[in-house]
Amino acid sequence: MAFFSRRRKKTGPADAKPNTRDSGQGSKKQIAQSLLLSPDLDENLRFLKQSFADCSDVVFREFLFAQREQIKLALVYVDGLTNKSQLSDQVMRALSLEIPAATDNTVITKANALHYVKMRGLCIHQVKETENLQEAVEAILSGDSILLVDGHATAVINGSRGWEARSIEESQTQGVVRGPRESFVETLRTNTSLVRRKIKNKDLKIESLTLGEVTRTDIAVAYIKGIVNEDLVTEVKQRLTRIKIDGILESGYIEELIRDNPLSMFPTVGHTDRPDRVAANLLEGRVAIFVDGTPMVLTVPHFFVEAIQTPEDYYEQALFTSFVRLLRIGSLLIALTLPSLYVAIISFHQEMLPTPLLLSIAAQREAVPFPVFVEALLMEIAFEIIREAGIRLPRQVGQAISIVAALIVGQAAVQAGLVAGATIIVVALTAMASFVVYYSGSLAFRLLRFPLMFLAASFGLFGLIAGLIVIVVHMTSLRSFGVPYLAPIGPLVPGDLKDSIVRAPWWAMIKRPHLVGQNNPVREASGMRPKPPQTTAQKGGDADAGRRQN
Amino acid sequence: MLEGGKIDTWQAVFLNVIMVSATALLGAPAIMVAQAGQDGWLSALLATMLGLPIAWITVKLSSLYPGQTLIQYLDDILGRWPGKALGLLYLLYFTHITSIMVREYGSFLVDVFLIGTPITVVNAMGLIISAYIIKLGLEVLARSNQLFFPWVIGSLVLTFLLVIPEMDLARVQPVLEAGGLQIFKGSLAPLAWYGEIIAFAMVIPFLAKPGEAGKIVILTFIILGLIFFLLVVVGLAVFGPGLANMNYPILNVTRVISLSRVIERPEPLIMTVWVTGGLFKVTFFYYIIVLGSAQLLQLKSYRPLVLPVGAILAALSLNVSASTLQMFSFLAHYWPFYALFTFEFGFPVALLGIALIKNRGNKSK
Amino acid sequence: MIKKTLCLLLILCLLLPLGGCWSRQELGDLAIVLAAGLDSAPDGKIMLTVQLARPSAFGGGDNGQRAAGPQQNNVWVVSQTGDTVYDAQRYLEAKVSRELYWGHTMLLVLGEQIAREGIRKAFNFFSRAPDTRETIWVLVSRGAASEVLNSHSQLENTSAQGVGAMVRSGVGVPVMMKDLSMMLASKGTNPVLPRIELTASGTPQGPGMKENIPQAQTEPSHGTHTHAELTITGTGVFNDDRLVGWLGMMESRGMLWLRDEIEKGEITIPSLTEPGKHLSIRIDRGTTEVEPYYDGQNIWFDVKMRMDGELWEQQSMEKITEPQIFAALEKSLALRIEEKSRAVLEKTQQVFGVDIFGFGDAWHRKYPNEWPALKDRWDEEFKTADVHITVEAKIRRTGLTTNRISQEE
Structure with a gap:
């Protein structure tokens, strides 16, 4: 007793x-x-x-x-x-x-x-x-x-936990055509199990801690021992334990509390709801932070180039992926600069346009009462309103809104002579381009578009380039857990360019990204490039082996 | 340590190239052609050769006093007060040429693209951006310069390619008509540009591999020689010796480009990129002034000096000359003598001499 | 640090609205000059004529107003005299509600009279003002430039665009502003400019506009009008900056050969067997090399021309598959080219007495040391210089047939 x-x-x-x-x-x-x-x-x-x-x-x-x-x-x-x-x-x-x-x-x-x-x-x-x-x-x-x-x-x-939980569904924020469909749910254990199922290795460590004085939210820090840089894990844990807050309802709380350069618009902590992306990040030597109650898992360190990468990139052909990535970069640039470029050219550098195009735009703008800057700004704001409404509105009225938006803002405004057709094209293209990269990656660009338009309306292309310089310089100065945010482009890490704005085939990506994976740089055997079997006629057995390899 | 950052070899090369060539993109070809006619390209090559000794002296001095910038080893070479005095003179010289650069770019923009905009605003905007970069440190400066450098060079190469249909190499002939003296005279102004490499002495201590300083200047001079040479040859091939009368000859070269039916005149785009180069050049010199002043005054941080120096530069840039014409005539006729025989070549030679004698004295002891 | 940055940004933001109106030009505030003409006016003044685009007449996209309503005038042609071009432009702005915008000016037409008086004083504005282009096509008009500009094109939106397209395509001698400057700067060559004038060109179908020829407009409005279109009709030859004479279209072709500017075109030769019938050969490629010689006394030139062509029309029936006939054709072709070149060469040497072919520049390149002594009297030397022309012409292809299909057996 x-x-x-x-x-x-x-x-x-x-x-x-x-x-x-x-x-x-x-x-x-x-x-x-x-x-x-x-x-x-x-x-x-x-x-x-x-x-x-x-x-x-x-x-x-x-x-x-x-x-x-x-x-x-x-x-x-x-x-x-x-x-x-x-x-x-x-x-x-x-x-x-x-x-x-x-x-x-x-x-x-x-x-x-x-x-x-x-x-x-x-x-x-x-x-x-x-x-x-x-x-x-x-x-x-x-x-x-x-x-x-x-x-x-x-x-x-x-251990009889059992509550009503959302079942594992397809990712809502980062869908793919080719690749696993599953995405994280709100339950921490389910989420870690999804990753564990992909990485069946004892070196996958998942450490737990509890944050939030009131909510007592479970947090799990995952990494692969032997690949990850131990200092990074210590740094992450130290930053996490520093947190004293009443409640943590979403990983966004933690993101803002642990990130470097807290005032920057650019995300220096990544998040995803896809287990395959988390697994890939862990394999490259990153650390993942799971938070109970949200499907969004944080990954650090986070680079800018990750904004244009999707998990599918690694499953589809390398050449096509490289093309798509260039397309995404182009889209980012369009989303950021097209409206300001338009304003700058139309109101400062008319000589750049071919004469027939200039005359055609001049004819369209003849009836428009506003300066092109005001016109473009109004349309951009109108578009942002439509987008916000589209996210918030109840599903049932979605169709009504899209009709109103398309008809009133598009057709009627042009016919009433309030805006020029060219402006609508520019705004629409900008809007589409901003959706090409994943949602949080483009937030900064959506916001920065407006100051750039101001600059372009004041100094033409030179205002635009001045704004771009400031943005790029700011991005160069950012760090994410000690790693430069713009790597591998600035500073240039030539070896890592293989998986940045283009992607090399898998057999060529022998090393992990240098800045996160230098602890254990080699990830695959070299010389795996598939080759046709040698001397098929003489050695039947070898030919079979070669075929299998392919 | 005032500056914690490190720059790697290629970043230093890019910084050096931008540091010398950015302003040369605008006016240098005209100055060379004005003296040497269609042999201006020979002046460009000659200047590259003559510039190498200056670069060698710069590197040699730094290798004698490793870990020290120009301002710091002046004290060691000349003693405390003379060293400080010469350091002050160097800072004033840097301030002067930086304000000329700011003015040059400001008036370029106001002359050509932003007609009607006050030059004060343009200069102030450039300097504010520079100040922002300097606040973030040398490393950010080097990295962002590395990011923009390919665009500057790329736009230059693109210009040269697109203008090929308008080029006629017969306009560069006959060769050697001008005579050696004219060619030499034509090379003085670009030589003064090359002499700006002395500013590199201020950042050699911050190289990740200071031993590669020699390699850096050689690479720099190869790239620069190519740029100067091509600028003059392309300018001449498009316009002939009439180039001499143009304020911004390479601007005129870009103006004849027509990507038929797509972009009629791409020069605002190209020029915009070049102005980026100019901004980084100004930023680099601005940084050197700020760093040098902090070292001269033995401050713990250079950051408090950024805004005051910026204000001085802005004010000076407005008053450094009365008109574009005056500024270009200063650059063509007086600047080579003012800069070359003192700060860029004369003083460094003297310093190297004293340093070598002192070192020998030390060794013999 | 952050505070300071924010302060800076705030200042910058406050500064921006101020900047709003410095150098911005709204498209709606611009009068786009498509072509400019210069004529001499009494008292040594200059008359500037501009062809301004009227954007409202160009119609935007799909609204269809332009197609339905009566055809509107696409341009507005307006003139003003002044001491200088810029002076005239400033006066013009009292008439034109918008600011004149030179960034899209395609043509600069110099009137015959001002061309005869000297063009140097006229065109500096166009190479100095940052708005204008170095790539403006410069032309000289027979008669006043103001009349020539007062026209419209049946195919293009405006006559300026029409002429611009024609010059670019290599009809006549294409001369840009920068080329004119260089030709004027060089002692070894004299400028040439393409000549344009209005010529009767067909009758417009359906409801059209009042046509260009002044006398046609005075006629009653019903009935057919003769339409006049801007036409390139030859070349104006300059002695330094003064117009000294004209070359016709044929002579212009010869001049292009001698200037090594032949790009495309056609050469017609008489038939070898049947008098009065002709063959036409399309020029694929034509090059000219000029080799100057000097023996201390005499100057002479060897001019070598090479041509590759394609037979595209044959009126006569000779069998071109016969090697002798084919060779004879090529020889006749070479002869024809030489004749054309020789004719224009003799005319310039004897009638105008100016070197418009750049022979002086070629001589300069070969004899740089002797050039300073000769350069100021180069045109005199050119007049008496011997020119040996050798032509090597090849017919490389014969189109889709060899001999004529209708050839008798």
């Missing part, structure tokens, strides 16, 4: 007693933290009921042990967070009705009840014992159920 203990933490009040639990509200929590369970079931229950006062979703179920009526048991769990059928079948039914008689005729007494419950009665896989009340409370809150046995100062934590 466990001895009756009232151990205190060193910091706790000097003579805290069980019966002081009801005293002052302020000290209660502190006391509870320091307290251990009592062997008396009623006392434990009383304490838990007090802790969960006014929590209507917490269930206390008392029942009797199957063979010995005097042994009382109690099950405590949060309704909705536990798998109820599992509880009733494998806990209550097993213990109250089916527990087999001990073969050696040992009498089950209060003293050995716990042992029998654990070893013979419970049909649950994950079972853990605790003597700490606080731990029990936290277990209840995170969806486990606890079983209290009368006469024992120990709570059995049953």
